[in-house]
Each structure stands twice: as C-alpha cells, then as structure tokens.
Amino acid sequence: MKFTMITGAVAIAAMTATSAFAQDEDRTGWPESFTVGTASQGGTYFAYGSGWANLVAEELGISGGGEVTGGPMQNMALVHTGDAQFGMTTMGPAAESLAGTNPIAPGLQMTNACAMFPMYQTPFSITALSSSGISSIADIPDGAKIGFGPAGSTSDTYFPRMMEELGVNFDRRNGGWSDLGGQLQDGLLDVIAFAAGVPVPAVSQLEVQTDINIIEFTEEEQAKILEAFPVSEFAIAGDTYSTLQGDARSVSMWNFAVANCDLPASFVKAAVNVVMSDNDRMVNIHKAARSTLPENWTKNTVLKWHPGAAEWFTENAGADIPADMIHGN
Template identity: 80%
Template sequence: MTFTRIAALAATTALTATAAFAQDDRAGWPSSFTVGTASQGGTFFVYGAGWANLVADELGISGGAEVTGGPMQNMSLVHTGEAQFGLTTMGPAAESLAGTNPIAPGLQMTNACAMFPMYQTPFSVTVLSSTGIEDIADIPAGARIGFGPAGSSSDTYFPLMLEALGVEFERRNGGWDDLGGQLQDGLLDVIAFAAGVPIPTVSQLEVQTDVNIIEFTEEEQATIIAQFPVAAFDIPVETYSTLTAPARSVAMWNFAIANCDLPESFVYAVTDIIMSDNARMVNIHSSASETLPEHWDKNTSLMWHPGAARWFIENAGAEIGADMIHGG
C-alpha cells in the first residue's frame, strides 16, 4: 500500500533522554515513526503533522506525518505496522474491527489500538453563495458533490446520510484542497465535509469567495442520528466568518491509534506528551481543545494500547478493564 510522505522528518543527532523517560527505558523503541493522517487541506493532516513533530522534538526520534486516504486506510496501515500511529474515527474503527473495511474486506483489524481522544468530527455542507443553495432541500437532483478522499469518514458516511435525506447526486472524490478548487471553478456544486473545525479548505474558501455553510434542520438531524453512529453537534458561530449563528450538525469522535505491538513505555511517553499540555495541542489546531484526558471514555470500539491505558488510569482516573486492554 503506497502513501506519499509530506512532512519532513524532524530529527536529532542523538536520542536525548528526558527527565521522565531515561535512556534505559527505551528498550525496543523504534528509531523513527510515521503518523497516518488524511489529505492536505483537511484537519487530520494539520493535527497529525503537528503532533508528530511535537513528539519527534520531545523524544528526539525522527517522525513525521503521511498523507493517506483517511480513517479507513489508517486503520489498515497501523494494523499492519506500515505506520506506527494514525488517526481514525469511531465509525470506521468499528467497521475495521468487524472486517468490513473496504480496503481489506474480511480482515478484522485487531492490531490497531486506541491511544488518545482527539476531537469530534462534524459533518457539514459548503456551497458557493452564487448557487442559491441555502438548505439541504435546495440541493438539486444530480448535483455534483465532493465527499473527500475515497474511504474517508466523509466518503463512507455522508453519501448514505444525504441519501437518507432524499438527495440525489453524482459522487466525486478527491483531496479537500482539490475539491475546494473544483467548487470555485464550477466543477462541483457541493462539498460534503467530515473534518474537525475549522476546516482549512473552508477557511480558505471564505477568504477567496462567498460561501454558504449549510446546516441540517432539526428533522434532518434527527433522521441522521437515528440511522448512523453520530451525535448532535453545533458548529460554533466563531468557527467561520460566514456563520451568523451556530450551525446545526452531527458529529463522530476521532481517536489516535497505535500499532498494538509498539513498546508500552514508548506509547506511554507519546501519550504523556500529547495529553499533559493541551495548550500546545491547541496551538497546532483549535479542534484540539477537545483533546482532554476526560474524553478517554469516547472510545467505544477499540482495545486500548497497554501504554496508553496505563497513562489514562494513572493520570485521568480512567476505569479501563483488563478485557479492554490489548494483551490484558
């Protein structure tokens, strides 16, 4: 499986011991690591590249982000060990465990373990204001809708959601930056995003043109919640300059994942760096305001990596049973 390296590896000339993790504690640690993210222009890439560089700097190990197809592919890459870490969403994680990941149908991806909670992914619709589309019901039959990279959370769930709401469309895939350009050029009518907010592509579109960010009606929101593994969510008004009020949406939680065979002390160290200083994470991306220890319980599907489980038990009072810890 091929993916493109984007972030330059942050490296040091030696593995510098930190006060918390002495050289003697590094038995079996990898000399480098990668974090599977998603396409450029999406929140996964910005968030994942940021924490990869943070961990690399703190631990003195080469590390960087990889552009991938998103949550489904990341589950596969981490399961096989092609990537040490990755970002996923709870829906795709559950499907991967059940063996229904379209990348490898029938393969139960049980070697990808939960590491830490990230943030909620809202599902939102963006159009050019010039289209006159202001509600889901305004989307014309046969509209060309971009759903993000094939196999992403958006591509997995948003087409089904819109079908449940009676929308007829032509399905298009691509990276978020590419789809944003197609929307501006009139090659797409709608982009259906599933990404942490603010979405870089939407923020850029706001600067370059007039857009409408379409919210769900209460009835549409209820229909989606009844049929899909999502919860109610309001996109805060301050997220985008286009909004004049919170936008009604639905959302799904995201988690960072680790290959289950990584050393416990290594994953504990990585988790500690991410979870111990939220301000640094928020500086990477504002969606990390939800990257908080108390959200450990948002993992509803995955077995925990032993190193991550130990961190949350020791530092967040998490009640994680042995039956939910890999190898426990």
C-alpha cells in the same frame, strides 16, 4: 498500501532535564523512527496529525512525521499491518475495521490497531458557493455534483449514505479537500460535504477567497441522521468561520489516535504523555484539539487500548479501563 511522506523528519540530539521522559529511560524496543497516518492535504487530519507527529518526534528525540493517506479506513489498515506506527481514525471506520468490513481489505479483522488517545469530534457539514443559491439541503438540485472527500475517508463512507437518507440525489465525486475546494470555486462541483474537525482548512481558505454558504441541518434532518447513523448531536460554534452568523446545527463522530498494538508500552506511553500533558500546545497546532483532553478517554467504546496508553490514562486521568478493553488481557 502506499502513502507519501510530506512532513520532514524531526529529531533532536538531546532532551532537557525537565522533560517527562529522559533520554536515559529504558527505550528497549523503541523504533528508530515513526510515521503517523493522517489524510489528504487541506483537511484537519493532515494539519492535526502532522503537528502532533512533529511534537512527539521533537520531544522524544526520534525521527518522525505525518503521512498523507486516504484517511481513517486506510489508517486502520496501515497501523494494523505495522506499515505506520500511529494513525488517526473515527469510531465508525474503526468499528467496521474490527468487524472485517473495511473496504481496504474486506474480510480482514484489523484487531492489531489499538486506541491511543482521544482527539476531537468530526462534525459533518456542507459548503456551497453563495452564488449557487444553495442555502439548505432542500436547495441541493437533483443530480448535484457533490465532493465527499478522499475515497474511503469517514466523509466518503458516511456522508453519501446520509444524503441518501435525506432524499438527495447526487453525482458522487472524490478527491483531497484542497482539490475539491478548487473544483467548487471553478464551478466543477455544486457542493462539498465535509466530515472533518473544525475549522476545516479548505473551508477557511474558501471563505477568504469567495462568498460561501455553510449549510446546517434542520432539526428534522438532524433527528433523522441521529436515528440512522452512529453519530452524536453537535453544533459548529458561530466563531469557527467568519461566514457563520451563529452556531450551525450538525452531527459528529469521535476521532481517536491509534497505535500498532505491538509497539513497546513505554514508547506509546511516552508519546501519549507528550500529546495529553499540554493541551495549550496542542490547540496551537489546531483548534480542534480543544477536545484533546484526558477526560475524553471515555469516548472510546470500540477499540481495545494499547497497554501503554491505558497505563497513562489510569495514572493521569483516573481512568477505570476494563481489563478486557486492554490489548493482551
């Protein structure tokens, strides 16, 4: 399971007296450095994950950064094995990983990846060039070349199944979001099916460079997807992209940060505090962090909580986490 370091290590020599976690706190067992498994460049995971990795590194005075990976499925594997201390996943891939059906390691139940904090909802959306004439799912031609993101990502895992459910016949393509955006512009793809927090950097870049259509689900299509998949109703706000004239009907899946369950509770609690204690700072990293709020701890119904994270949410968000949902209990 190889991944590539993109974000430079960040560290500080000392911390201010006002920091929530002082340097003289007991740091027994804390790692000298950490990595956060994200996804491909051009996607929300990479921007969001690299941002909070740098923030935690700076605030805690530890070298750390984000890693380019294959996304949620690979992140679950990396965190489970300890090859990455932290990672990000969606609830669908998390459930499959716990059940032993993660394609990265079939049969391996990845129970050593624990819930850390709620991130945001991942909407499923479709983008095509305006010049293609594709403005609805029904317009997608038979055998269309559709980019579904990196292999094994949430998008690649669920969006092809959704398209099949809606009767779309397609030629499946994979790649990083930035790369797929370039292929769409060059006419090598007909459509890109995104599952990523909004605004998706690759879509924002596309609409600056060319005219695009952001395609919403019809009410009937949305209802069909809600019935068949572990997703929720969602609307992409009209001000998310300049291309949109109003809210766009979609479906979404919740994302959570995960931590290796063997990490010291004090370290994970400190990292959670950095992320969850100042939402404005997180929103400056990525607008999707508007949902990175303490009260959204309830959105995890799949993963056991890391003890350090559970302690933070109990003390700061009034969380009533069942004992059997905390790792080690």
